[in-house]
Amino acid sequence: MLHAIWLVPAIPLLGAVILIIGCGRLPSLLVSIIGVGSVALSAIIASFISIGFITTPPPGNAFTIILWHWMAIGSFSPAIGFYLDPLSLIMMLVVTIIGFFILLYSSEFMAGDEGYSRFFAYMNLFVAAMLVLVLARDLLFLYAGWEGVGLCSYLLIGFWYQDPANGLAARKAFIVTRIGDTGLMIGLFLLFTHLGTLEIQPLMLRATQSWPAGSTMPTLAAVLILIGAIGKSAQIPLQTWLPDAMAGPTPVSALIHAATMVTAGVYLIARTHMLFALAPAVQMAVAVIGAATLLVAAFAALNQHDIKRILAYSTISQIGYMFLALGVGAWSAAIFHFMVHAFFKALLFLAAGAITMRLHHEHDIFRMGGLARRLPVAFWSFFIGAASLAALPLITAGFYSKEMILSATWAEGGRIPVLWAAGVITAFLTSLYIFRAVFIVFFGDLKTPVSGHYGPRITLPLIALSLLALIGGFVETPEGLGGITLFSKFLASVFGEAPVVSGSAANLRLLAASLVSLAGAGLAYALYMRSSPRFTAWAATPAVLGWRRFLFTGWGFDRLYNALAVRPFLAIVRVNRNDAVDYVYQIIALTCRMAHQFLHQSQTGRIRWYAGWLAAGSLVTIAISVLQ
Template sequence: MMGELLFLIPLLPLCGALIVMFAGGLLSRRVLAGVAITSVAASAAVTLWLWPLAVNSTRVSLFTWLEAGALRVPVEILFSPLSAAMALMVTSVSALIHLYAACYLHHEPDTRRFFALFNLFVFAMLVIVLADNLLLLFLGWEGVGFCSYALIGFWYRNPEFAAAGRKAFLVTRAADVLFGIALLWLFRLTGTLSMEAINSQAASMSPNTVTLIALLLLAGACGKSAQLPFSSWLPDAMAGPTPVSALIHAATMVTAGVYLLCRLFPLIALSPTALAVIGLVGTASAFYGAICALVQRDIKRVLAYSTISQVGYMFVAVGAGTVTGAMFHLLTHAFFKALLFMVAGVVIHLAAGEQDLFRLGQLSRRAPLLFWLLLAGALALAGVPLTSGFFSKDTILAACFARHTPWWTLLGVVGLITALLTAMYALRLVYLLAADRAAAAGRGPTPRSMAWPMLPLAVMALVGGQLNLPELWKGRTILQGWLQTASGMPVSHGLEWSLAAVTLLLVVAAWLGVRRHYRLAPAPSDRAGVRFLAAGWQLDAVIRRGLTAPFEKTGYLLQRTVERLLTTVLPAGLGRLCQATGQYLRSITSGYVSHYLAAMAWGTVLLLAMLLLVLW
């Protein structure tokens, strides 16, 4: 009986969205926000209440959605250790972001549309998390895509913001086509869409088939998680309100790709080639995001490129065979990235909308509490020893080096270089916001209602490493014991000590480098290399020239030739032909009835002759 209550986890945010959508006109702004916050918080409470059901992976079916021949798709959810951990993160972090948004957007005239979409976003993500079959998961997958489009372009009257929403929608849809192909292929091979059944039958597939399906799944995951080559939409997604950025980056859409790979890891793990490619894509994306974040001037774009980089580490973890490492970093990243986006939103609010890091500053003096919250998130992002980011990131790097192959050693080395870049841009963020420079005019002290939701996140950003503390640190691997999933190759204490020492050195070097650079050159650089990195390696320009421009030229050519022929030239020609034929026939009419009767008789004879010929 209690198992049936599991449906309350996704349904409560959906009910909140429907109430706000249809009854919002009768409710005050405060009540609207209260309904949205309460529905997500209640979902988190139900997740905690039903937590014991996850131990035995409870499966509950509500009704049969589709049934045709061999295809039977129920609306069925699976509350397993993996999905329960993910659901708790999504609901709890989302509840805090909802609480923050209620104050952040208190002057926004259209909060009804915002909170309806916000709750719907959480519902769609929970469908992804709890779905027991790929088609139901795909429904949530497309749901978060639609909500991201609507929320990124929330201020749609601004053409640039509306374009950013369309870009996110189109780029992720391109990757979703490849995911859809993998879904259909798996059904053709296994006769089912149940992820558990697919994982159990994966061993019967040919190695080449497994590799191709895994690569298609990787492409779909890259689109949602903004990994190369589908990463260009995420920096532009900063056009949406800051609570939207926090929700997308920390608790919902961007982590969906990683979660998909973790759910289907028994299938993916059968292909060493696919694992190597996943590791390569993750490493390249992590390095790309980190080096681009290092030169950004917009505070939100720093965090956007940071997300690309940190999610890249999660992909590396999946490739290295440690689902636990991927989920561990996914959870810690949710804490410190949601915190950093919330802080960024308040900084922008206090600076009257200014987002340029070189026009902000004096944060430690103007808003001491906000500065300490920023510092907590930045230290975790930088991987400072004993913070949550330190433990989760080192778990991934250790998994790479523990494989003892040239390929994974190379990826581990690039991961360490990326860790140095990460520490540099995280500490650069702190340094520039604390710098004693002329700053943009402020609006006053930080509203307390915006600061309270950040405090739990700051605590978890600092101590969240306790969720999976390695034995080296006299801790318990709680997450590993709970998930009971792949943890990669065994890691020696010597390797863990070495990585901890290297990480400490990298953080110290990063701080000294940042401090020295901005003391000697406090003004932003405008060199060609910096502009190239700030533009994301001109990835948008490459896509525009290689894909968009040829598509537009082909469309223009077809419009000027084929479309014009079919819609203008040909109909006009047929019209003129019919008109000329009518004029000719009118000219040969005599006006005598006998002539018309004779023509009808001869026509009838001709038709009968044709009929007899056909029958003969």
Template structure:
């Protein structure tokens, strides 16, 4: 089955072509069926591959399709690698992707026919790129997917292209991603210079004998790429703006899949990072800083999607923390559970927005519990999962990360737990002000409130089930020996790294204590939020001054970037355009021209037009020649 792995990305690509080329001819239902059907097909193949990979005897398979680039000694094949890590990601991408495709059919129903098809073709193209990213057998194929998902994200954020603000958000996303991509590319070039190959197998094999400085350089550059794609400090500001896209897109791309590409990439390169401890520290610190920073911003946001966006940034920070402390399985585990509950939350938010006629401000919501029962219940489950209440999925993955960071550095753990508390607080602030209390919207909105259609609620229910039980694949050893099926499954991928790292085993009492503290903090956060926001809408009023204002304005980071990067570049380029180009370089060139013209004006009197003077000139010159000839 794994030989047929090329079908997995091929199917969405076909879907992209069909929907894209025949967008004017296909009916909406046909578009929807094609768009989701191809993803379902990919999902089924991914499942079959997964079951093959799951067997004990399985060894990673490399499927080479053709020679992609061949120049001199450099040879890069268009190849796919099937192993535990990629097959797990295949399942997440195609599975969650399929549900979101189905959800989109209803959500995007108001769009015109061709735009509807355009949407699905973009979405299929995205899935194709994402699959290339995780299937690529070398860094170049991975990079193709890496840039491809950036492109699709650009196209989908700017899907409603009439709106300038959305376009700006799309552009910002693409450019910030490009900054990261440059880092990624430089890392690839360095690998080529160092190892002569970009194949995972070759690079990882050569890594242990390479100097730590080189590995540190490569891994830091790769991490620059990851900060762009996975929205970490300093390149995170595009992700909240990316909420301009349709909500299912935010769910699929900006929560469940694309933004986890950075985590996938580092998990894939785990051996390089394990060998470069400095990079690991950088990854951990940046991840942790992002986690708490974004969580603090989320506290004061009033746009339902913005809250979720900052929460995504913060959760991604968690994953990087895990990678930084060497808990690769924990990171991948959190990617998985996060994909479930964050996709659920986004789709739930989409359902709310759908019901509220594109209203996204939570100050105008409230009391939606009785109008949207299914959405409410599933959203609540998602909130509990992200807050980390046992036995929901978020608890297991978050706890694994916290435990690992505790054994690495206790400060990591303190900040991590604090962030978990803030997360619980702002998620339930969101929940309480949306679903509890009294309805604060207009009469007309109230009149139209309705539960979403079945195609939207079924994905919600399925994701809610996954968000609840998804954590059970990774039960920590304290509760159950060999309960961590995921760790067992992924063990071959991280085997080399685990060998190098001395295992920290916390004794059971410490572990129980840590869990207790984090759950207690989360519960405190939840109750504080519910009691504060369920009845009192005035609590949502923006703060006039102090730290609240700072948070509501996102620490003024956008303004800072504007002032220290964008404006100087703009001024400088204006200066080059107006001053250097026009007044200096052109002046010199035209000066040469003017000099010639001036010179020719000065000798113009010779050309008097008088035949006599021409002849005289001729005679005089001949005489001069004679003189020269005879006397010199």
């Protein structure tokens, strides 16, 4: 059964190829059958493989299959091969299953769009590339998937390419992530030149054997990989592309945020965690970046009024949690949060899409309102997603994954738990901003008329994801709440045993964190449901308004980068419009032209003249031999 692993990425790829060859001339029913069916098939195969893997684990708890070798140059022979271990298994399952729900949803959401077939071609390619990324045995093959994901994100963000703004957003996403990709590529070169292989498992082993912890080489390699990861995962300072990536269709956002793309960085760091363990400073940097991103994105999310941008900032913030977990060495906590986040973030995006499609693609939350009764399915699914995101205690999956991260952060944080504090503050802010959205969108007066209706292809994914967002967390619970450790036990063969945090202090912190998220929701209720005039007046004072505007632009990162990078570059371009290098070549051309001016006079066209010079030349030649 495990040998069929190659089918998992191959089937969506085949679907994409068929749709691309179809050139948009296939009937839309066939397109949706191919587009959704291929990922569905892939998900089914992935599920069977997972069952087989769990019931009868292969030796060493990892399975490798090599299809063929890409090329062979000396000792360098990267393979087209797949590597399945608990980590890639979880990634594969999340990608295929969430991907399937999103595609099922989009088959109705995108109906009637003129690029219907193109959309599914890109989406299938996206899923295939992501599966290659998570299943690759070789870092080079992983990089191929990595670039494929980048390409597909570009294509899908700019899906409605007729609007120049969408093209701009697509290019921005591509260029910003490319900065990270370049770092990753240099990192791969470095690893290969020093360790002689790119196959991930031997590479990690060799790194641990030949590099002492904290030395320069692993630090450098880890920094380069980290640059790649923060580019893809939209962490500070390369996070600016993600809010703009909302230009694409909503299912694309769901796919990018939940199942593919942004989690690639998390996966990469988890995959190469041995390298990061050798570079404690870089690992600390991962944690700090995560913590900073958490706070920055959460504050920015508080001030958005586009429903998709709120979710975009929340993704940046939640990936920050994963980075925080990675940074403190809580690898399985990061992957757990990745999984749970995939559930509720896909749910939130799909619910948001379901709302906007009934409101003539209105994205501004202040022009929505009172939708709870009109759109019950969307309301309940969005509410469940929001609850999970806000980590409302006990009943939501987000609670368990966030607790796991926070307790690990506390354990790592030493006496001054700054990182833990950042996590807790963000938990409060998360709860506040998402319930702000919930109360504004679903309660109050109806502001925009609702039209149309849903089919089962919209509601089914919402219901399924709602269930997952609620119960998906029970595979791992804190010591104080049953102490189930299915998830971390499963990943133990990859990451080692996770330390068990227990004791009354742990339970106390658990209670505090729960109260914090409840407090956030309560504050949101107080501020936005009961809209007190004092708060409204305070929010409108000039100082606060200035801050809000600053946060609205995402802490002015775009402006900063414009000033630091884009404008100086454009200035240089303007100065160098006539290309200084060209002058060198112009001098060459000028010399040639002057030589021509001089020599063309000898071209009289008269045969006797030529014969005369011929004779003179011969005479000189003979004279040279005579005089010698």
